[in-house]
Amino acid sequence: xxxxxxxxxxxxxxxxxxxxxxxxxxxxxxxxxxxxxxxxxxxxxxxxxxxxxxxxxxxxxxxxxxxxxxxxxxxxxxxxxxxxxxxxxxxxxxxxxxxxxxxxx
Amino acid sequence: xxxxxxxxxxxxxxxxxxxxxxxxxxxxxxxxxxxxxxxxxxxxxxxxxxxxxxxxxxxxxxxxxxxxxxxxxxxxxxxxxxxxxxxxxxxxxxxxxxxxxxxxxxxxxxxxxxxxxxxxxxxxxxxxxxxxxxxxxxxxxxxxxxxxxxxxxxxxxxxxxxxxxxxxxxxxxxxxxxxxxxxxxxxxxxxxxxxxxxxxxxxxxxxxxxxxxxxxxxxxxxxxxxxxxxxxxxxxxxxxxxxxxxxxxxxxxxxxxxxxxxxxxxxxxxxxxxxxxxxxxxxxxxxxxxxxxxxxxxxxxxxxxxxxxxxxxxxxxxxxxxxxxxxxxxxxxxxxxxxxxxxxxxxxxxxxxxxxxxxxxxxxxxxxxxxxxxxxxxxxxxxxxxxxxxxxxxxxxxxxxxxxxxxxxxxxxxxxxxxxxxxxxxxxxxxxxxxxxxxxxxxx
Numbered sequence: 270x271x272x273x274x275x276x277x278x279x280x281x282x283x284x285x286x287x288x289x290x291x292x293x294x295x296x297x298x299x300x301x302x303x304x305x306x307x308x309x310x311x312x313x314x315x316x317x318x319x320x321x322x323x324x325x326x327x328x329x330x331x332x333x334x335x336x337x338x339x340x341x342x343x344x345x346x347x348x349x350x351x352x353x354x355x356x357x358x359x360x361x362x363x364x365x366x367x368x369x370x371x372x373x374x
Numbered sequence: 375x376x377x378x379x380x381x382x383x384x385x386x387x388x389x390x391x392x393x394x395x396x397x398x399x400x401x402x403x404x405x406x407x408x409x410x411x412x413x414x415x416x417x418x419x420x421x422x423x424x425x426x427x428x429x430x431x432x433x434x435x436x437x438x439x440x441x442x443x444x445x446x447x448x449x450x451x452x453x454x455x456x457x458x459x460x461x462x463x464x465x466x467x468x469x470x471x472x473x474x475x476x477x478x479x480x481x482x483x484x485x486x487x488x489x490x491x492x493x494x495x496x497x498x499x500x501x502x503x504x505x506x507x508x509x510x511x512x513x514x515x516x517x518x519x520x521x522x523x524x525x526x527x528x529x530x531x532x533x534x535x536x537x538x539x540x541x542x543x544x545x546x547x548x549x550x551x552x553x554x555x556x557x558x559x560x561x562x563x564x565x566x567x568x569x570x571x572x573x574x575x576x577x578x579x580x581x582x583x584x585x586x587x588x589x590x591x592x593x594x595x596x597x598x599x600x601x602x603x604x605x606x607x608x609x610x611x612x613x614x615x616x617x618x619x620x621x622x623x624x625x626x627x628x629x630x631x632x633x634x635x636x637x638x639x640x641x642x643x644x645x646x647x648x649x650x651x652x653x654x655x656x657x658x659x660x661x662x663x664x665x666x667x668x669x670x671x672x673x674x675x676x677x678x679x680x681x682x683x684x685x686x687x688x689x690x691x692x693x694x695x696x697x698x699x700x701x702x703x704x705x706x707x708x709x710x711x712x713x714x715x716x717x718x719x720x721x722x723x724x725x726x727x728x729x730x731x732x733x734x735x736x737x738x739x740x741x742x743x744x745x746x747x748x749x750x751x752x753x754x755x756x757x758x759x760x761x762x763x764x765x766x767x768x769x770x771x772x773x774x775x776x777x778x779x780x781x782x783x784x785x786x787x788x789x790x791x792x793x794x795x796x797x798x799x800x801x802x803x804x805x806x807x808x809x810x811x812x813x814x815x816x817x818x
Contacts, residue, residue, distance in 0.1 A: 372544030
């Protein structure tokens with residue numbers, strides 16, 4: 270287990286860099302993760318994806334199907350990769366504070 | 375030596391129902407594990423004692439060919455096990471050990487085991503070329519299972535195991551999310567076809583229990599959609615189980631007890647809905663576990679077990695297709711072609727669905743692994759995974775241009791996009807065989 274420094278506060282992350290406790294998530298953490306995930310600027314579109322993922326996770330306890338994420342936010346998979354270079358499962362879920370999707374992904 | 379994996383810590387082990395053994399007790403625990411294993415699986419002794427180090431396996435192994443690491447030669451990898459086995463379990467090893475290749479357990483033993491037994495994809499290609507038929511996958515399966523029982527296991531495996539215990543699938547999808555996914559896919563199919571095609575969950579009195587890969591509920595949506603359209607077309611009375619939404623059985627890949635427990639989940643789910651037939655979805659090693667180890671795990675099963683590609687092939691004559699104008703090839707998942715008798719079925723299905731089917735070379739039981747087999751999908755292993763995928767990339771490159779490459783196994787589906795991107799083929803479209811069925815099928 271390691272941690273990242275977010276404005277002087279040590280936030281616990283797992284070995285893949287995902288939040289250990291999704292409840293500590295806040296805007297400062299998103300900005301810190303953004304730098305680590307090569308997201309240069311957090312736009313309104315980024316927040317649309319992040320908020321969608323968080324809402325879905327709150328309701329269902331898991332990340333949504335990637336196609337559902339695309340359909341409900343109106344972004345193509347390519348657009349999501351353009352926004353989050355390591356993709357929806359890694360970059361987008363990490364910024365949204367979700368656990369890392371695991372299994373055959 | 376530095377282990378290239380993130381290893382499970384005490385908390386991770388607990389969540390997977392495993393325990394850590396203190397370092398000073400590891401040697402004794404490992405030897406006890408080997409002793410028990412050799413008594414219930416005597417095949418492991420045959421594998422360990424008959425190798426003559428002829429070297430036929432070296433060039434058969436994509437792991438060795440991709441990494442160039444001596445310890446990834448199947449005979450050398452097995453030797454990591456064999457040296458310890460000889461030293462502590464044979465009289466020659468006990469008396470003149472160092473003259474016959476036996477070796478004392480030392481501080482590096484477990485580090486070497488975990489490093490190299492997690493660079494074997496358990497693909498069994500070496501067994502095809504070995505004059506004695508020695509199957510390194512059997513040795514890898516044994517080594518991983520013995521190690522996990524003493525708490526030496528990658529965190530990736532315990533994470534998956536914890537999800538299986540908690541939710542009944544590797545991804546950790548709870549039932550309400552499963553139902554939400556099914557409704558989404560039903561909407562997609564309605565928009566596309568105008569038909570009401572259902573994906574029933576835990577439906578009582580179902581003839582068929584279909585067990586999908588949980589990845590079909592995250593990234594491989596078209597596989598599940600293809601299967602639902604197929605069942606609709608043949609008028610099947612079917613359901614998926616929320617209690618085991620997982621064709622994979624990672625127990626086979628790291629712990630035999632976990633494999634047996636998951637197998638029991640399948641039995642319980644089939645009983646709950648009254649299914650006469652269990653149909654396994656597109657997953658390689660999970661098919662091996664279901665086909666080969668169901669009876670051995672928990673006794674004879676009161677239902678039939680068939681693979682979706684075999685089942686679809688049996689119904690091919692009753693289906694109507696509008697052929698897709700595609701040039702398509704098939705990557706044979708190792709556990710279909712070398713452990714599960716699913717070889718010609720996917721070919722015949724693809725030929726019915728597309729205008730041009732081409733074989734890659736080599737193919738069928740001589741095909742190379744994608745490099746992700748046996749659950750080597752950890753992010754921290756990405757560099758090694760790309761080396762393991764090198765032979766596969768070379769095979770695919772020779773076939774370009776392709777409109778689609780069928781990779782009908784969830785591990786292959788997870789690994790191949792990384793391999794293709796790494797070797798400059800990122801635009802290649804890939805997916806399951808049932809994805810193609812779903813796109814070509816004509817529904818009434």
